[in-house]
Amino acid sequence: MKNVTIHEIARALKIDSSTVSRALNNSDRVKESTKKLILKKAEELGYRRNVLASNLRKRKGNTIGVVIPRVSRHFFSSAIAGIEKVAQEAGFNVIISQSLEQFDREERIVENLISNRVDGILISVSMETKKADHLANCIKNGIPFVFFDRHLEGFPESGRVIIDDNFGGFTATEHLINKGCKRIAHFSGPQDLHVYKNRLEGYKKALAKHNLAYSSDTPSRLTEADGTLLAKKILKDFKDIDGAFFANDISAIAAMKYLKKAGIRIPEDIAIVGFSNEPMSEVIEPSLTTIDQSGEIIGKKACELLIDNIAKGNRVFNNEAVVFEPKLIERDSTKK
Amino acid sequence: MKNVTIHEIARALKIDSSTVSRALNNSDRVKESTKKLILKKAEELGYRRNVLASNLRKRKGNTIGVVIPRVSRHFFSSAIAGIEKVAQEAGFNVIISQSLEQFDREERIVENLISNRVDGILISVSMETKKADHLANCIKNGIPFVFFDRHLEGFPESGRVIIDDNFGGFTATEHLINKGCKRIAHFSGPQDLHVYKNRLEGYKKALAKHNLAYSSDTPSRLTEADGTLLAKKILKDFKDIDGAFFANDISAIAAMKYLKKAGIRIPEDIAIVGFSNEPMSEVIEPSLTTIDQSGEIIGKKACELLIDNIAKGNRVFNNEAVVFEPKLIERDSTKK
């Protein structure tokens, strides 16, 4: 399986490979006529630049690594869409990997990206991530990264693009209050992640503002199974609530399914608000009131910031914290 | 930003870099004691193998490229899960790219993968894909690929892992017939793709078997918007149908939403069957009867086949066509 190289083109044309290289890179230091000749011969021989060799020589590969919990979550797949758009325009390739919410997977992925000499990393950390040695490694290796959505503290070098989860939690909760709910429960996620901690804070703030009692369960991982479990708990331990704010849609929807089967009327008995605006939330009945995070915009912005930092050649990092304001999407699960 | 190389380790230890290389590759042709020494020094210096250089030298990169229409479709994200599992065990990296159903994107992606010298490609083609020059290019460059789900004809070199869409279409349609439907419409996808053509064939076969009349619309791309459009057409041109088989869940669900608003009762007025078993199909009311494609199993099998072919060093390709039988998931949208 012989691969055509610049040397073969050079040999065929009886010129030097360095000239071929220049021509293929469209340098202006090569005569137009020979350039044409070279391009033609390259086409003819089916030449294809060996990106590995080129990157090795240039010590960079024009590649951005993206690390997310899972591609199947709507927020993340929209973020990817935004990232790819920006990256492509700037001539970067994108490598996507999913941690599946597992810290060890996340570690391996980041190690791998470093080893592959990516130019930068966009990351939304897993639910298990508490330490950040793997990210410290990036810095050590001169690879800039930008957090989006789920971030960690302690990285003055790196930017982050997030939403105001505190505001989101506050808005969700106050919406329930405005609808007349008096006993509102909140079901949160891992508190090591700011997104969940802040949603909880926002919830508390809204309660405090309106002088209502606090009623929250221990945080879960907010999977579908967790949602079902939480619904059972509601029927057992939170029997008197009239409103519930779930920290994501997946758990909220699973809970709704269970509660409906148990004869609880939504929103009459319990009004419900989710978080993320998964496509499913529009489909379930009653449709689920939720908070939209506009993943595509966040992805775009994060990618811009990263490319900016890559361009800066990691001298002075742009460690901006861009914060978007999430939007309440009012639907039937709170329509009283 | 100095990167630690094997040479620096060698210099620090006053030995040759080739010994270092051997030690780092855990060769048994280096004394245990020096190996220990080298590993320790490597750790100490924060050495990290330059995968680019290593791959260049070895002329292969232990990487599999995956090309799919979109990550946000349940079938594809489950397929990815299966692929990653198998790939990881075999020590391969996985690069995921989405064509977004656009042929030119798909072409670019494949070109890119070839340029990056991936060891093999797993692909499920876009709805726009009719030609396959880009894949012929893979063969020409000695890169094996395996189709999964959406495949093309004319590649005797490459295997494929698919489901029996004909059977799926037949099963879906006969299910409607068994439920008492007499006038069943089918809404298909691009006929260049075998999956949709075969689902249509299966539909026809079931009708023929039961002596029922055929009633199908021109194929669409089966997006959400298409689903809404199809629902409008049903109200206008297919007013008398009592059953509908959609070639995917996304369009079926969009249609259901519209029909419900228009006062059509499901399944009483029209029974509906989708295809793919998207998570949403379980959530909508009535829950949607559909055909499950078991993405993870397909992904796994496809990846195994590919790795098999990679191992064969593209001498004799395993061009097996593995066909899985899809399963009907009966839900409320056909419960008469």
Next chain:
DNA sequence: TTGTAGGCGTTATCAA
């Protein structure tokens, strides 16, 4: 068990 030497395919620097 270790060292020597050369090359994977490109690109950058210098000289012509």
Next chain:
DNA sequence: TTGATAACGCCTACAA
């Protein structure tokens, strides 16, 4: 405008 040469970092015959 072109050519010669070295280097990017690693691996692997071959020799010692």
